[in-house]
Amino acid sequence: xxxxxxxxxxxxxxxxxxxxxxxxxxxxxxxxxxxxxxxxxxxxxxxxxxxxxxxxxxxxxxxxxxxxxxxxxxxxxxxxxxxxxxxxxxxxxxxxxxxxxxxxxxxxxxxxxxxxxxxxxxxxxxxxxxxxxxxxxxxxxxxxxxxxxxxxxxxxxxxxxxxxxxxxxxxxxxxxxxxxxxxxxxxxxxxxxxxxxxxxxxxxxxxxxxxxxxxxxxxxxxxxxxxxxxxxxxxxxxxxxxxxxxxxxxxxxxxxxxxxxxxxxxxxxxxxxxxxxxxxxxxxxxxxxxxxxxxxxxxxxxx
Numbered sequence: 001x002x003x004x005x006x007x008x009x010x011x012x013x014x015x016x017x018x019x020x021x022x023x024x025x026x027x028x029x030x031x032x033x034x035x036x037x038x039x040x041x042x043x044x045x046x047x048x049x050x051x052x053x054x055x056x057x058x059x060x061x062x063x064x065x066x067x068x069x070x071x072x073x074x075x076x077x078x079x080x081x082x083x084x085x086x087x088x089x090x091x092x093x094x095x096x097x098x099x100x101x102x103x104x105x106x107x108x109x110x111x112x113x114x115x116x117x118x119x120x121x122x123x124x125x126x127x128x129x130x131x132x133x134x135x136x137x138x139x140x141x142x143x144x145x146x147x148x149x150x151x152x153x154x155x156x157x158x159x160x161x162x163x164x165x166x167x168x169x170x171x172x173x174x175x176x177x178x179x180x181x182x183x184x185x186x187x188x189x190x191x192x193x194x195x196x197x198x199x200x201x202x203x204x205x206x207x208x209x210x211x212x213x214x215x216x217x218x219x220x221x222x223x224x225x226x227x228x229x230x231x232x233x234x235x236x237x238x239x240x241x242x243x244x245x246x247x248x249x250x251x252x253x254x255x256x257x258x259x260x261x262x263x264x265x266x267x268x269x270x271x272x273x274x275x276x277x278x279x280x281x282x283x284x285x286x287x288x289x290x291x292x293x294x295x296x297x298x299x300x301x302x303x
Contacts (some may be wrong), residue, residue: 001285005048005072011164012067015233018209022059029071030111048072058295066165083111088124089264093150093285098159098278100125100137101289106148106264110139125153141170141269149269162277169273171290172228172238173217175266175296177256179224183216187241191234199256201236202245211233212241220298223250229271237266239265245254250296266293 009085016024026042032039041059043049049056050070051063062278063069073079091103104110112119122137129135138160140152151170155158165302190226211231218225224247228238239255242248248256252265273284289297 008071008073010069010111011034011161012063012065013233014163015067016063016069017065017232017233018250021051021056021057021061021063024063024069025049025071028069031079031116038061041257042073043272045125046074060112079167082233083120083122083126085126085130086123087127089123090124090128092128093287094283096279098276099140099163100129100153100155101272101285102151102153103150104143104269106146106150106290106292107226109145110143110151119234121151138162140168141233143269144265144267147267147269148287148293150285151269151270152272152285159277165272166274169266169271170230170233170269171271171273172230172236173268173270173293174226174228174242175250175262175293175298176226176242177250178220178224178247179228180214180216180242180247183219185214187212187214187245189241189244191237191240192236201240203240206236208232210237210241212238216240217299223296223298225297261296262292264292264298268293272275288290 010028012024013237016027019027021044022037022040024041026035029035035263044059047055047057050073051067063230093101104121105115108121125137129137135155136157138154140154140159140160140163143149143151152163154163188211189203191201192204192207193208196201202268212231213231216224216229218228226242231236239249239252243255250266251259251262268289269287271284271286275281276283
């Protein structure tokens with residue numbers, strides 16, 4: 001590992017498992033501008049990346065969940081400007097000195113980007129935490145801009161690392177077109193970026209191992225309310241998996257079709273169950289279903 005460089009350290013999570021190392025760097029080293037797989041490959045081949053203290057030399061190496069990854073940033077790397085705290089509305093589900101859980105509205109971007117530099121959830125979190133010294137919010141989970149629901153944030157690097165190693169049962173509610181058959185089951189289909197459009201994810205042989213459990217909670221002739229539990233945490237996993245079995249999420253214009261009844265995909269991160277990494281207390285955190293999703297639930301069922 002080259003000496004004297006600024007380093008980035010993180011613990012590989014479920015979303016990193018079975019990805020190539022260069023793909024993991026693109027996914028996780030988000031503070032570097034113009035990050036790409038070719039840049040990640042150059043770093044790895046130059047000896048700037050180590051896994052569990054051992055220098056990595058092959059971009060294609062696989063990394064296990066829980067592995068410690070360290071990256072020595074080249075001196076030429078340009079980092080993104082740190083997000084600034086800004087006042088805004090924040091619906092807090094749980095808060096203690098170690099972590100915070102919030103209910104993210106649809107239409108809000110979680111992390112600043114070149115397209116969404118302001119008005120992000122992270123900026124609002126920084127404002128909420130502005131009087132707490134030493135707090136460094138770290139996102140434990142990610143949600144698309146148009147997905148609502150529970151978002152878990154660690155308030156220190158240590159807690160973030162511990163949560164990455166903690167088994168967290170993540171449940172989502174989706175209103176989908178039609179009725180999945182059977183009414184309860186497991187979708188086990190590999191996923192990868194669409195080579196024709198990197199913004200989309202597709203089912204493809206050789207893609208990342210991806211598993212979603214689902215259960216139909218209510219249904220009528222047109223739509224169904226489905227509870228989904230993530231076993232793996234791939235980008236757009238629930239949306240792609242449900243579309244692949246013929247029941248796309250209502251209003252999902254990318255993997256299904258736009259719908260006049262709801263202006264976005266009817267997908268909500270509903271509940272997370274886990275053991276607190278510091279106190280050992282059993283936690284079950286639930287984000288109430290928003291009005292736009294409740295309005296399209298069949299038979300008014302909004303459990």
